[in-house]
């Protein structure tokens with residue numbers, strides 16, 4: 421039996437940081453962001469559908485998706501964001517479960533499902549355990565602005581587009597507090613890994 425461990429949090433709360441620590445501990449990760457980029461590779465069904473919906477300017481001359489252009493287009497426009505989700509979510513979902521199935525066939529005891537919109541897209545319903553990485557609102561805003569070079573307004577708009585982090589924390593089975601140093605986060609991840617290994 422393979423257990424599915426959902427890993428989620430807010431935007432810039434530290435999901436990738438925690439997911440990298442779990443990978444270093446030897447746990448297999450299915451990374452939704454990475455899968456999304458794979459699904460949106462040049463010439464893909466996804467890109468053709470996106471170009472039809474949002475115009476050819478969202479494709480770069482080299483055939484890759486212009487993420488900045490697409491991001492600007494949808495974050496100002498709820499209907500456009502819904503259309504983007506309607507196109508992408510089924511394709512991403514299929515690719516994610518395909519990746520999970522491949523790992524299940526290898527009989528690994530645990531698979532980490534690193535999905536930013538885990539609750540919003542209801543992946544939690546298929547998880548045996550959900551881990552939420554949390555930070556304070558101030559830290560989230562500061563780290564998002566620094567990482568993505570967003571203004572405070574741009575960062576706030578992206579945070580507001582997701583389910584409140586406090587709600588994710590309330591629904592979590594395990595919470596990792598990433599507000600302090602990386603060392604403190606590393607200690608919490610080590611505890612989680614031990615917990616997962618003891619349960620196998």
Ligand SMILES: Nc1ncnc2c1ncn2[C@@H]1O[C@H](COP(=O)(O)OP(=O)(O)O)[C@@H](O)[C@H]1O
Nearest residue numbers: 431432433434435436437563567598600601602
């Ligand atoms: N404990 C921490 N201390 C300082 N910076 C951190 C810490 N955790 C993450 N970061 C930084 O904050 C940003 C967001 O972290 P990341 O793991 O990319 O978040 P997510 O994957 O949730 O969007 C990154 O630039 C990362 O290097």
Ligand SMILES: [Mg+2]
Nearest residue numbers: 435436437453
């Ligand atoms: Mg990330």
